[in-house]
Amino acid sequence: IWNSVIKTNSLSSRNDFYKCLALMALAQQGKIVDEKLLDNYINRELPIPTLDNLTELEDRLIRVLRSDQGKTTFCFRYGDLCSLDTIQVEVAPDKKVDKEFIEERRRSLKRYLQILCRHPVICETEIIKFFLTFQGTSCGDNMKATFKNSLDEFSCEPPTSSTSIDRIERHEEDSTGIRMFHISETHISFLHQQFSQIRTYLKNINERNFKTADEYWAIEKSLQLISTDPTRVERWATGPNDYWPTIQTGLTELPIEINAVAERINEECKREDEVINDHLDMLIELFQGYKDLCKRFEEALQVEQRAIQKATHQNRRSLTTSDSSTKNDLSSIEKRNNHALKCIQIETQLIYANLEAFVYILSSLGNIQYKVSSDLLDIWKSFSNKTSELGQTYINKTSLQKANAPGIKK
Known part of the structure; x- marks a missing residue:
């Protein structure tokens, strides 16, 4: 049809x-x-x-x-x-922002501000000063409105001179800068490797300490069960030795000391974990970011060098003509190269400026260990005194007290 x-x-x-x-x-x-x-x-x-x-x-x-x-x-x-019309989609629940999320955001912002304030160039810029001194609401909107017409560093640079003498001097400066860059890159790569190993060792120690704290809590529970055991031991089992009831009675005070040991070790682990996450991780992330930046810089440098060779070759062929496009291209490439080298120098200085954080990390770890070790020393002294008193209590008992020891059936 x-x-x-x-x-x-x-x-x-x-x-x-x-x-x-x-x-x-x-x-x-x-x-x-x-x-x-x-x-x-x-x-x-x-x-x-x-x-x-x-x-x-x-x-x-x-x-x-x-x-x-x-x-x-x-x-x-x-x-x-047709059945799609009958499907009921539940409304998504409201996003809950808990204390842990807010604390993580606060610590992240703190790390970011530390990086900016330690930056050898950015720390002196007007936008950072505006952010740190701004009072009020909508800081982001005010910052955007204030600096929306500001030029970046590349646009603010003056044009490069095209004379042969200036080009020779710039070439020598660039060669020296690239040589110093490779030396710094090798050294920072070495530091990155060693700091990463230190972080791995510290995290392993911290994990073992967390397990140690859990094991001390388990010991505390076992001592509590032993000290509160209601079993009455027969004289048939103990014979003339009535030492166990005295021990069981004295064990009631020892779980408190063991719990204090576990608490101190757990507190130490949390503080060390905070130091590792807030400072050592930030430092290693800077190293990793610098490593990625160096890789991109070297790749771009190779591309730019080929472009310079090509532009130079074209410039030689067009010396007899009045065409200035090749010269402009060559100047633009050299300007980009020079600016990229300045940027990589600033980022290298940023890495070395943040190395002072490593001293803070070591100092913090030392202070934590000193404080916790002092507390543990006092706790173990108290524990040792109580165990000594436990044995001395039995020795000081009279024969009648030993015969009427609680917890033993006659």
């Missing part, structure tokens, strides 16, 4: 659509599909096709969606598309 009436891929008019419906009605009546049969219905209403139950058709009807970008095809049945 479609091919006989439409003869194309789409309907061109409403009359063609009605012709298709009329031919469908004639086909349902058992007549041959022929457009000439419609001539008998001039000035008459066209036949109307009958439609059965659409349930079966709805189940079989498939809608195909193709994605040319993903090279995928999705097939949906009509019933599946």
